[in-house]
Amino acid sequence: MTTWNAYVSACPTRLVLDRIADKWAVLLLGLLAKGPMRFNQLRREVEGISQKMLSQSLKSLERDGLISRKATPTVPVTVEYSxxxxxxxxxxxxxxxxxxxxxxxxxxxxxxxxYDAGAST
Structure with a gap:
């Protein structure tokens, strides 16, 4: 078994640390831990996230195996994230x-x- 060391610059565990440091990923995982949700539900729940950022974040989380995406062939297509x-x-x-x-x-x-008050003097 490989021993990983996140302090080494080439260590792939830094990819996971990047995901953890992403506020959108943390918030989306927290919501999805409560149960499956659709894209627009997530967008309404996470105030301030743009449609583009939500889409990018969901794709990254799916690629990392942290969430799954299920598309149901309806008109329009229904997509649910878990x-x-x-x-x-x-x-x-x-x-x-x-x-x-x-x-x-x-x-x-x-x-x-x-701090700011002390820095200005």
Whole structure:
């Protein structure tokens, strides 16, 4: 079995770290962990994401094996996205980051204000 080291520049694990660092991926995995959703449902739930960015993010997540895409031949075609078992393991790992951000944002904003006030003198 290969031993990977993310501190080595050529290590492919950095691709996964890039995905984790992508706010859209984290948010989409969190939503899809709750159950399958259609494209426009996801777009409505994730405020601020453009149609292009949503499409790109979903394709990247699908390519990485974190979500699956199911197209049903209706008129128009119905497309539904679901989290995979692999995606569930990542979602369980990164969703606490979202929760941390939501519960500590006030402290971060306060620290930024203090820093900026000191930097201007």
């Amino acid at each position: 989290i995979t078992l692999l995606g569930e393991t990542l979602s369980a790992t990164v969703d606490p980051l979202r929760l941390w951000a939501e519960s500590h944002i006030e402290q971060v904003l306060t620290a930024q204000q203090h």
